[in-house]
Each structure stands twice: as C-alpha cells, then as structure tokens.
Amino acid sequence: MTIDYRYILFYKPYGVLSQFTKDSPTRSTLKDYIEVPDVYPVGRLDWDSEGLLLLTNHGQLQHRLSHPRFGHERTYWVQVERIPDAAALTQLQEGVIIQDYRTRPALVQLLPTPSLPERDPPIRFRKNVPTAWLEMTLTEGKNRQVRRMTAAVGFPTLRLIRVAIAHLHLDGLQPGQWRDLTPRELKLLLDLAFAGRGA
CATH class of the missing domain: 3.30.70.580 (Pseudouridine synthase I, catalytic domain, N-terminal subdomain)
Structure with missing residues (x-):
C-alpha cells in the first residue's frame, strides 16, 4: 500500500x-x-x-x-520596542548568549513597516516608546529563540511572524x-x- x-x-x-x-x-x-x-x-x-x-x-x-544538524533557514519579521542601533544589530548578527548558549550567526536587518493583517488582539502600544521591525533569518530553532535574542540586546519582541521556511x-x-x-x-x-x- x-x-x-x-x-x-x-x-x-x-x-x-x-x-x-x-x-x-x-x-x-x-x-x-x-x-x-x-x-x-x-x-x-x-x-x-x-x-x-x-x-x-x-x-x-x-x-x-x-x-x-539540518540548519535550514527560517525568516521572521519581528516588531520590537524602540529602534535597535547598529551595535544591537551587529550583536544579533554575530550571535548572542541566551541562557548558556551562543546563537549561530544570523541575517538581521531593519525592515520598513510591513503590510500585514492586524493581529487579534492587537499589541499593546506605549505612546512614548517607538517600535521598529526587523527581518531575522536563523538556521536554528531553539525554544523562543527570537524573543530571547532581541531581549538579550535590550529590544523586547512585541510581535513575531514567521514569513518563510527555506524557499517556502x-x-x-x-x-x-x-x-x-x-x-x-x-x-x-x-x-x-x-x-x-x-x-
């Protein structure tokens, strides 16, 4: 069969x-x-x-x-609190320590605000705190890795959308x-x- x-x-x-x-x-x-x-x-x-x-x-x-071991690419659009500076982006690209683990190098860049469906419920905005979008491409998938990475460099994740798995x-x-x-x-x-x- x-x-x-x-x-x-x-x-x-x-x-x-x-x-x-x-x-x-x-x-x-x-x-x-x-x-x-x-x-x-x-x-x-x-x-x-x-x-x-x-x-x-x-x-x-x-x-x-x-x-x-497979290490295929996964790409995320990540809305974070505040605007990451060049130093934070470099840290994310080169790898950060989360718990006792250093993340693999990643592709990370600032992203113009993408056109996305509204989230239900919407994120909680704070009037005095700007937000920014990042595009992050990782080759590993540790538990809550993206959130832990952005928090480690001082820019907490507000919204996280996986937009691609390899070529999909x-x-x-x-x-x-x-x-x-x-x-x-x-x-x-x-x-x-x-x-x-x-x-």
Whole structure:
C-alpha cells in the first residue's frame, strides 16, 4: 500500500497552539483550521507567534527538517520596542548568549513597516516608546529563540511572524488559511532535505 503524502503550508494565527490535541478549553489548535487527517507540524511555532507552519505525514522528511544538524533557514519579521542601533544589530548578527548558549550567526536587518493583517488582539502600544521591525533569518530553532535574542540586546519582541521556511513563503495566505505545496515547492523541499544524504 502506498502512502498518499500531504505537504501543507498554514498561516498560523496568533493564539493558536501548534498541535491538534486540545489541552485547554480556551485555546485554539490546528484542528480548528485543518481537517486533513494524520498530518503533523514540522517544528513548531509558539502560540503567541504567527506565520508559516509546514505540516506533513511524511515522517522521514519531518525528521530531516526537524533535526538540528539540518540548519535550514527560517525568516521572521519581528516588531520590537524602540529602534535597535547598529551595535544591537551587529550583536544579533554575530550571535548572542541566551541562557548558556551562543546563537549561530544570523541575517538581521531593519525592515520598513510591513503590510500585514492586524493581529487579534492587537499589541499593546506605549505612546512614548517607538517600535521598529526587523527581518531575522536563523538556521536554528531553539525554544523562543527570537524573543530571547532581541531581549538579550535590550529590544523586547512585541510581535513575531514567521514569513518563510527555506524557499517556502507566506505569500497569498491570510491568517487561518492553508494550501498544499506546489509541485515545484515540493521538489525543492525534498532536494533540500535529502540532498547528499541518500533518501
């Protein structure tokens, strides 16, 4: 029997847990949005973060993409309190200490305010405190890493959206929407995951 593999991109809204099982009557889960049986998220996105989540029932691909050794790029748009200076950006780019760990070098730059759907609920603005947007591309996914990195250099994260996983992008999706990968996206993903390691 051949397994019919599914590969799904989902725009996870704020406040949705990256799982199908409900552990709280008040929190939404993936089950509230995706009615495809037996697919599971590759990695995770915290309940208070938004953006791109990849789901599949292809266990070997899931393992390859989730393994720390794999190091595929994940890109985030991050709204922070205050305007980071050049020194803070350099620190984020070169790596910061969070707990007892130094983060890997990352691509970090200031971003013009992006056009995004409103968050529900909206972030709490403080009138006297400006905010800025950063684009951060990491090759690792430690627990709450982006938030810990920006806090470590003095610019707490207010809003966090994952906009890309490797070559896969949020383009065309609204919060709560999902779609299957295109054949081209899938081919690139499989090539990326299994290149040089034998399928």
